[in-house]
Amino acid sequence: MDTEKIKNDLKYFQQLVGKYNDYNLNVLTDTNPNQEEIFDYPAIKQFWQKTLEDKEKKNYNLAVYIPYCRSRCYFCHNDSAVKKNDQEIDKYLDYLFLQMKYFSPLFKDIIFNNLYIGGGTPSILNTKQLKNLLLNLFDNYKFAQNGVKSMECNADSVTEEMIKVLSNYNFNRLSFGVQSFDKNVLQACNRDYQDFKKVKQAIAWAKKANIHYISIDLMIGLMKDSIQSILNDFLKTFRLEPSTIIAYFMQVSHYNREYVNQCLDNESDFSPRLLYIKSKLHPLLKNLCQKYNYNFDNLNSYSDGIWTFSNKNSQPDMKVSNFESQNNYSTLGLGRYARSYIDKALNYKNFNI
Secondary structure: OOHHHHHHHHHHHHHHHHHOOOOOOOEEEEOOOOOOEEEEHHHHHHHHHHHHHOOOOOEEEEEEEEOEEOOOOOOOOOOOEEOOOHHHHHHHHHHHHHHHHHHHHHHOOOEEOEEEEEEOOHHHOOHHHHHHHHHHHHHHOEEOOOOOEEEEEOOOOOOHHHHHHHHHOOOOEEEEEEEOOOHHHHHHOOOOOOOHHHHHHHHHHHHHOOOOEEEEEEEEOOOOOOHHHHHHHHHHHHHHOOOEEEEEEOOOOOOOHHHHHHHOOOHHHHHHHHHHHHHHHHHHHHHHHHHHOEEEOOOOOOOOOEEEEEEOOOOOOOOOOOHHHOOOEEEEEEOOOOEEEEOOOEEEEEOOO
């Protein structure tokens, strides 16, 4: 163990913490379900160094986390915060760039298979901030030409100029978190700013910029939804002709328990209600898929946590978020709350204390 190098690394990060005292850059946590342990950055660096020295062929992915949104969706159980102003985002990006530079020497000979920018809402960045993010990202890391480069977007915040910037960096997949088109459902979950026209316009901008791999996320089990409202969501989504539709089933957690209890007489009613909706939707969506030329990828089960639907007229969608489908893969996560996975060694999450 190179103790002198570790001391130098610690000294470097102590200086950073002094400059950016809202962010504790020294600390990461292991998210192994059987054991939680605190690691500092030099220790994490050693884990990465060991796996990078392994001569066995591996797949490497890079995930960047932007933990800010316009507002907090009441159903959400992800780590995110409401954006206060552009200055707050600028400060966060400064922290992110330092983290990029800290790890980049380790990966100087690595070509990442896939790049995923998620959140939060990455499209909460303004165009200048997005350009700055991508400039620093591509200055520090290398990516496969034929790999997936994907970013999560909200149709309310993404602009045509931002999509052009992504296209210039050869992004080939955009994921739009829609969840629902029903006004009552959206109002109940604090997303009433969204409408169908904005989603349709954003997809048109993406296709105009030659980004043709479009994924739309819907959510089933939201408060005040119904069999009919969900079917209407799918009908509108099918007509937009995305490459993939991913339907998530709402989960109850400490983040959204108040939202559930405000809409149901008893939280214990949530699971039976969701199971009933699933059982009724399954055969109806099967028929709609045939009509709109989509594959129902989970056709044989209505109990799965996620349903996926792929457009038969599109090339196979790039499921960049499903890194686990690759053999011998590792994912470097950058940013607050980002998760990383070091193959056969460690699963950890960045956090601040």
